[in-house]
Amino acid sequence: MVSIDPKALVTDEDLELLGEAGYQGDGMTAELMELTTALTTRYQGSDAFSGFEWSRDTRQMTLWWHGPVPAELDELLASVDPPITVEQTVNPPGRLRAVQQRLMATGAVPGITVSAVSVSIDCSRLQVMAEPVDPSTTPAEMTTALEAFSGYPVAVEIGSVVPFSGVPPAVGVAPTGQ
Numbered sequence: 001m002v003s004i005d006p007k008a009l010v011t012d013e014d015l016e017l018l019g020e021a022g023y024q025g026d027g028m029t030a031e032l033m034e035l036t037t038a039l040t041t042r043y044q045g046s047d048a049f050s051g052f053e054w055s056r057d058t059r060q061m062t063l064w065w066h067g068p069v070p071a072e073l074d075e076l077l078a079s080v081d082p083p084i085t086v087e088q089t090v091n092p093p094g095r096l097r098a099v100q101q102r103l104m105a106t107g108a109v110p111g112i113t114v115s116a117v118s119v120s121i122d123c124s125r126l127q128v129m130a131e132p133v134d135p136s137t138t139p140a141e142m143t144t145a146l147e148a149f150s151g152y153p154v155a156v157e158i159g160s161v162v163p164f165s166g167v168p169p170a171v172g173v174a175p176t177g178q
Contacts, residue, residue: 027059035080036061039073047094052084053121060085064121066092089123091152096123099150103128109149112142115160125153131160 036052043049050064063069063077066089077084096119102108103117103126116129128146139156146154 027056028054032061032080036084039063039076043073047092050089050093050119050123051121062087064089064093064123066123087122091123093119093123096126096152099152100126103146103150109145111137112145113160114146125155126150127155127157129157129159129161131158 040049040052048066050066053062053064054060055062060082061080061084063084063086065086069077069086074086077086100117100119103114108114111133112130113133114128114130118127120127126146130142130146132142139158142158143154143156146156
């Protein structure tokens with residue numbers, strides 16, 4: 001059996017903040033949160049690992065994985081009460097993460113400015129926030145181009161990410177103070 005030490009991954013303060021945010025009483029225990037955090041830390045570099053999903057309705061934790069689950073991980077998941085279920089992803093998470101990185105490269109898809117890309121938890125599609133360079137380009141044309149580039153289904157949201165400062169960078173202006 002795998003032994004995972006989750007110390008310092010989820011602090012008492014983290015759990016208190018989650019409780020204040022309304023997560024208290026949904027069945028999520030501190031132990032389950034610590035375990036899933038530790039497992040995420042351990043397996044996040046694996047091409048087979050997508051992530052964990054908590055259902056407040058069923059109070060069930062699901063691990064999204066592609067292919068056979070290592071025996072020691074399977075044993076650990078079964079030993080938790082209630083057991084963590086495993087669902088198979090549609091596509092290999094590692095491949096979608098690689099495409100995610102390629103899409104974020106400036107100019108990766110001609111005519112489209114991509115500002116954010118995420119992978120669905122079941123790895124069935126990529127979710128892309130982008131804007132067309134030419135305003136007459138339709139969302140359908142953008143979807144077609146992004147799917148051709150990525151090789152995977154894409155859900156497109158037209159828009160861009162606003163920086164945390166709330167002030168978008170000036171286009172064509174060099175940074176100052178350097």
